[in-house]
Amino acid sequence: MANVSVAAEWQLLGDRYYRKPELYHPMRWKHIDLSRNKVASAPFGGPIALIRDDSKIVQLYSESALRKLRLFNSAGLPLSDVVWKNPGGRLIGLSWTDDHTLVCIVQDGTVYRYNVHAELLEPNLSILGQDYFDENIVDCVFWGNGVVCVTETSKVFAVTDFKTNSTRAVVRLADPPMMEGEMELELPHCVAVIEPQYTLSGNVEVLLAIGDGVVMVEEDEVQALPVPPGDGPLQKMVVSGNGRFVAAFTHDSRLAVYSTRFEKIFEYQCEDDKKGMLCVLLFELIGLICDENVEFTIGNYMGFIEQSALPPEQLAWCGLDSVLLYWDDVLLMVGPSDQPVSYLYDEPIVLIPECDGVRILSNTSMEFLQLVPNSTVSIFKIGSTSPAALLYDALDHFDRRSAKADENLRLIRSSLPEAVEACVDAAGHEFDVSRQRTLVRAASYGQAFCR
CATH class of the missing domain: 2.130.10.10 (YVTN repeat-like/Quinoprotein amine dehydrogenase)
Incomplete structure (x- = not known):
């Protein structure tokens, strides 16, 4: 079987694995x-x-x-x-x-x-x-x-x-509406931006959390968005990398995920034996439509955080599948499952969102938190018998001059091209140079037997 120690470094969130390899340690600054x-x-x-x-x-x-x-x-x-x-x-x-x-x-x-x-x-x-x-x-x-x-x-x-x-290049946008009974405009609790390439108008759209609601401001238009009753005021908002979702931290310590128009609201909670099926369904919906609302109640999982009633210092998307919340010393990764994943830090960190994950910068290191690619999971998941895992295992037997290498190749002969492709793809996502080299060798080894 493939190296068990690789999968031991992963964390399971719902039905998906995440990893946090260290890119630089220690940092070169002083x-x-x-x-x-x-x-x-x-x-x-x-x-x-x-x-x-x-x-x-x-x-x-x-x-x-x-x-x-x-x-x-x-x-x-x-x-x-x-x-x-x-x-x-x-x-x-x-x-x-x-x-x-x-x-x-x-x-x-x-x-x-x-x-x-x-x-x-x-x-x-x-x-x-x-x-x-x-x-x-x-x-x-x-x-x-x-x-x-x-x-x-x-x-x-x-x-x-x-x-x-x-x-x-400087544009004055429309003024947000004045709240009833107020003599002057109220400062927004938080601000989020939908980039021009993701809007129908081709212009930037700004989300302002004002009072208990949210308004969308454009150059010549202001539109009130239908925030679900009880959710406002929103303390923090951040738009996903594809411009289709908004993650928000509510006043009562809940993380809510909406479409950018706050339409067709769905409240989501994994429970009982339907948990796995609902998680898969939700991830499929996120990939197909852009008008649902997903809510994760995190208060129950944060009893150890005294300041859980306070908004997080930082809020960021990790790809499109999970949201990161950072308080002092604690980084919480929340997805559509019954248990979030938490990481403890004894030094301050800065979250740097990327298209495929989040870089985590601290005083002493740089880490990269990402969803483990499917090709990597198929090879290194504990107990995996996928063609790619058997090909990787066959190389190990070949290096030890074991006849088991030939046995593995016979088992996956019809799937060798797919196994080779998976090894190449996994190598492209790998940060460990020696493991990357082994994956490329496994692909080369399998390629020699492809017809």
């Missing part, structure tokens, strides 16, 4: 505490930017009182740094664009851009402009090459493409 910094990491293993968080009171120890913007590669190796002297007030947020330009937005709406050498790129862009010079930005949400900003008076602005670096 004396870094993520909890003291604002952090931005480029996707696909790109550079990491750190700058001391000026919204926190921190002890400086031996470091300079002058803040530095520091850039590292994904292993923590220093690339460059520069002293932060930019005017405009407090740094609200920073993020990397698709072309690895670091975008920094300060309180007065000025956008500062840096390359990977920490060189300031001119000219700077002003989001608020002269018309709103007396406003301040209080929140921003980035996507790809754009950002959505919310001011202290609940005005919403969007930069559709930082590549143009022109005020023509």
Whole structure:
């Protein structure tokens, strides 16, 4: 049988396996505490930017009182740094664009851009402009090459493409409605963005949790969305990578997953002997339609977390099959099953969503949490008798000069092409070099017997 120790590292969530391989340990940087910094990491293993968080009171120890913007590669190796002297007030947020330009937005709406050498790129862009010079930005949400900003008076602005670096890319969106009995607009509890490539209009759509409801804001339209009674106010929201679902943390410590239009609500709970069937059905529905609501009650599983009534510090999708919630010291992975998976950390972490999982950055390591690919499961799952598992096992017998290798090949002769393909696919998803090499050898070994 295939190596049992491989599957021993997996965690089962519902009927699917997840793994969390360590990409880098230890990180190459020194004396870094993520909890003291604002952090931005480029996707696909790109550079990491750190700058001391000026919204926190921190002890400086031996470091300079002058803040530095520091850039590292994904292993923590220093690339460059520069002293932060930019005017405009407090740094609200920073993020990397698709072309690895670091975008920094300060309180007065000025956008500062840096390359990977920490060189300031001119000219700077002003989001608020002269018309709103007396406003301040209080929140921003980035996507790809754009950002959505919310001011202290609940005005919403969007930069559709930082590549143009022109005020023509700045769009003032429609104002959210004023709540009944209020003299001024209420600041949203949280903000989420549906990227333009996933909307029917081709323009960015912004979800604002205001009061007990959610409104969708576009350039010339505001639409109230039908949030289920009792769910609001929503404390945190995040849109899935395909733009079809919204994960939200409710005021009473529940995680709810809706369609982006909050339509055709389904409440879901695995129970009794139907659990497995319902989990499979739900995952199939998620792949086919985009208008269901799935609710996971997590309060029962979080008795050990004293602050479970508080919203998580970070909320992120792990692929399209599960949602991650991070509180201090605890990372919870929730899917459509009766038991979530929890990971304990004794240091702060930052969740970096990717298209096929989530990178987990800590002071000392970089990990990658992902759904185990089907090809890998077919080979390494304990007790697997799939053709790919038998081919991998046959190579082991061949290396030990055992006749069992020929016996395995005879058993899977009609399925050898599929077994070879599975080994190649699993090798492409593998992070361990020696295991990857063995999988390629198994594919080559099987290929020699294919007709």
